[in-house]
Amino acid sequence: MANFSVAAEWQLLGNRFYRKLEIYQMLWKHVDLSRNKVACSPFGGPIAIIRDDSKIVQLYSESARRKLRIFNSAGILIAETVWKHAGGRLIGMSWTDDQTLICIVQDGTIYRYNINAECLEPNYSMGKECFEQTACFEGTLFCVADFKDIKPYKLADPAIGMEDELPHCMAVIEPQYTLSGNVLVLLGVADGIVTVEDDDVRQVESDDLRGPVHKLAVHIMGGFWRDLRMMSALPPEQMAWCELDSVLLYRDDMLLVVGPSEFCISYIDEPVILIPDCDGVRILSNTTMDFLQRVPDSTESIFKIGSTSPASLLVDALDHFDRRSAKAQENLRLIRTSLPEAVEACVDAAGHEFDVYRQRTLLRGASYGLVFFGFGSNFQCDCIQEMCKTLWVLNAVCDSGIGIPLIIQQYKSLTAPVLIGRLINAHKHLLEVVIMHWPSSKITASLGIPDATLLEILLDKLKVCKGISYAAVAxxxxxxxxxxxxxxxxxxxxxxxxxxxxxxxxxxxxxxxxxxxxxxxxxxxxxxxxxxxxxxxxxxxxxxxxxxxxxxxxxxxxxxxxxxxxxxxLHGPRIKLIEKAQNHFSETKEHTFEIQHELEVSTKQAIFVDSSITDTIRTCIVLGNHRAAMKVKMEFKVSEKRWYLLEVFALATIRDWDALEKFSKEKRPPIGYRPFVEACIDADEKGEALKYIPRLADPRERAEDYTRIGMAKEAADAASQAKDGDLLG
The missing domain is CATH 1.25.40 (Serine Threonine Protein Phosphatase 5, Tetratricopeptide repeat)
Known part of the structure; x- marks a missing residue:
């Protein structure tokens, strides 16, 4: 049977298996989660960390000044900034759906940061009343329902259900998940749970909710919540849903997964942060990022020890086929009537894997089964192709340099346009593997959409992607x-x-x-x-x-x-050109494919085949493979001017300013120095642009570019040299 020792690490909880997958070894250094305030965004989003000023912290070689640092999920630093805000201690911070970091300090001031650690203006205050209430701990609840339109307001007085006692815990259900369309606050109190809305406070009536509630957790989709009673002397530090039938608890060195009727325990030797997602929980520690989930049905049917399901036999048949064993045919005979079911299970299981080798094995199994379908089959064969496209995207964004680990259910919930927006905000414009996937799908599915409307949809998304290849869409x-x-x-x-x-x-x-x-x-x-x-x-x-x-x-x-x-x-000039173009197309397409295929094999990245010559060269330069870029240039006789433009903007894209300066000095650029200036200004690197502006031959161009970077005196001097009164004015 198909068994790659995958099931050996599963844990049984009741009648369901759970697994913990390692996504990353964290690439940061000297980060101790126990001594920092941490905010993690769901759907593989960024991690914000700032030193907890209420704790004594060993600073290593860091500055004594507190810094807000933002990492991707692999622990690679995206951006950092010095925390300069007064107003008392940082009470808490969290990410919004559009990946804005909300920070609230003790005096009720709200600070907002984008993913690049830039403080967004204006700042907001919860108001004097909020500050006074917070300072004297009277238990009043204040709410901001929408952080795109910040208007703090006070909720109903919860003192009715608390019997003069502060709540033990609190959880919030967002407006989109409540019947009323308003924020709903759950308070764990001495005698159960109290719900608080704008103008209503209620005690939740249930025989299961008697006695003190010490911890509350709301599912990420908002529809389910769960309370925790005193299972030991101390309640857990964190609690998070793992899908809809189990809850993960953490305290000190212990992780506890609680199901409907049973639980399982594992022990760890470092602090962790639980990050609930729609289909599991990410577990962040100082050294790793793991993902805990209930084993998907399709995965269990294939890899469960002793499984005889059609999908398991199909993958096993592939293994025998690779080893030239006749048992492959025996397996196929057993499942011939169940091949569609087996293929679908293999495709579905591939979408739930982070491991590329296992993805490939499952998709090969599905393709192998597809070969034996009858010609009259109604099975939708394009499901394999669609899954390959989707995994192409997911593997690209999961790379540690991007650091957005998603599996298929998260990707579907997030949606491709939102993912593209997040990549754009993170300045990952060259990740065309993702951006090209969206317009290509849009074009294929758009026969009923007028061309003008389709063009507007595409341009609206692509216009913010500097360097995107419209030729690749065409x-x-x-x-x-x-x-x-x-x-x-x-x-x-x-x-x-x-x-x-x-x-x-x-x-x-x-x-x-x-x-x-x-x-x-x-x-x-x-x-x-x-x-x-x-x-x-x-x-x-x-x-x-x-x-x-x-x-x-x-x-x-x-x-x-x-x-x-x-x-x-009649061989007219245009007809000759068309005929010549046709012949060239026939002769060079295969050769182009061969070169691009060689590049994919050598770089182990499926990003070259079917891309244009321009994009192939640019991608080679971005990856640091100048020898391959030069080979493509020579093979296809790319002009010197075109080569220089590609090199300039590729180096600017990866922000390799030293290499760009060295390139500018190799010889006098045939394109002049204006593209160097444009590339630096587009990247908002005014200091780099200053290296090239003085080398512009035309004083008018120097004047204009000095003006663009805000250097009025130098611009005036250049305009004077040009003897252009209008420009000087």
Whole structure:
């Protein structure tokens, strides 16, 4: 049976298995979670850390000044800033859905930071009343329902249900998860739970809620909450839902997973932070980021020890096939009627894995099973292709340099547009593996959407991505051709208004289809028909005759164009260019693919195949592989000017300013120094731009660029040298 010792590390809780997967070894240094205030964003989001000024902390080599530091989930520093705010001790901090960090200090002031540790203006105050209440601990509750429109207000007085005693714990259910559409606060008190809204306080009536409640946890989706009674002398420090049927508790050196009727315990030797997600709990420690989840049904059916499910037998059959064992056929005979079920389970299980090798094994198993389907099967074979695309995205963002660990349910809940927005905010503009996935899917599914509307949707998302390749989006047309969607590709190409793109599709269909079928295809499309006739009148007269004969218009055409009857080709300049372009396309596409495939093998990153020559060179430079970039340049005779532009903007994208300066000094750039200035200013590096502005030959350009970076005196001096009074003014 299929068993890669995967199930050996599972833990049984009741009748369900749980597993803890290691996502990252944390790359930070000298971070002790027990001595810091920590805020972690869900859905693989960033981690904010600031030294807890209520504790004695060993500073190592750090400055005594407190810093707010923001890391990605792998422990790589994104940004940091000195904490300069007065107003008393930092009470707490948390991330909003749009990844704004909210920090509240003791006097009720709210400070907001973006993911780049930039303090956002304006700051807000909860008001004098809030400060006074907080200072004397009278238990009044204040609420901010929307941090995009901060308007603090006071909730109903909860003293009714507390019997003059402060609550033991508190949890909040956000407005989108309540029936009233208002914030709902849960308070654990001496005799159960009290709910507090804008103008209402109620005691929760239930026989299960009698006695003191010491800890409350609300599920991330807001619909479920759970209380904890005194199971020992001390309540846990943290409590978090693990999906919908178990809760994870942490105190000191102990993790406890509590199910409906049983529990299991594990011991740890360092402090942890529990980060609930929609399908599990991330566990952050000083050294690792782990993910605890209930083992998905599809994964359990495949890897459970002793499993004889169709999916398990299918993966096992693949293993035997790889070892050239006849037992592969025996397994397939056993599950032949259940192959669709087995393939679906393998595809689903692949989406729940972080391990790339295991993803590949499961998808290979699914593909292997697909081979044995009957031709009359109604099974949707594109599920494997869609999962491959999705995993391509998830593996890219899970890389430690990006640090957004997601599995498929989290990705679906977050949605691709939100993920793209987060990448843009984090300045990860070159992650085209993700950004290209979205418009390509949009184009494929947009036959019912007017082109103008589709273009507006695409540009609205892509315009903020500096360096994004619009050619890569347009390259979705060849992608449609490669998967046999010629009619859709022809529709999109003719609607684009680009005749060269339309000719590309026409030539492709011409080669792939029988003559009569091709003629029928273009006859139904006026633009395609016109382009074909224009081309054939000057070049393929025999084929033009067939076309007009098939439509009953041959005599009309002979009357218009007598030369067509002779079959003599007219090689006009444009026709020669089109023919030459067609030949080049046929000859070089395979060669391009070979080079790009070699790059993917050597870099172990599936980001080159089907990209343009420009994007291939730029990606090589970004990855530091200049030898490969130079090879592509030489193979495809890229001009020196184009090469310089690609090098400049690629180095600026990765912010390698030393390499950019060295490159500028190798020889006099054929593009001049203006692109160097533009690249630095676009990256908001005014100091770097100053290295190149004095080298601009035109004093007018120097004046304009000095003005752009706010250096008025230097701009005036350059304008004086240009003897341009208007510019000086």
């Amino acid at each position: 390259a979705h047309i060849p992608l449609l051709l490669s998967i046999g969607e010629g009619d859709m590709a022809l529709t999109k190409a003719t609607e684009s208004g680009d005749p060269d793109l339309a000719y590309l599709v026409l030539f492709h269909i011409w080669r792939k289809r029988p003559a009569l079928e091709f003629l029928g295809t273009i006859q139904a499309r006026s633009v395609a028909r016109y382009l074909f006739i224009t081309f054939a009148r000057s070049y393929k007269h025999e084929f033009l005759k067939d076309f007009f004969l098939s439509t009953g218009q041959l005599q009309v055409e002979l009357g218009k164009n007598p030369i067509a009857s002779k079959g003599s080709p």
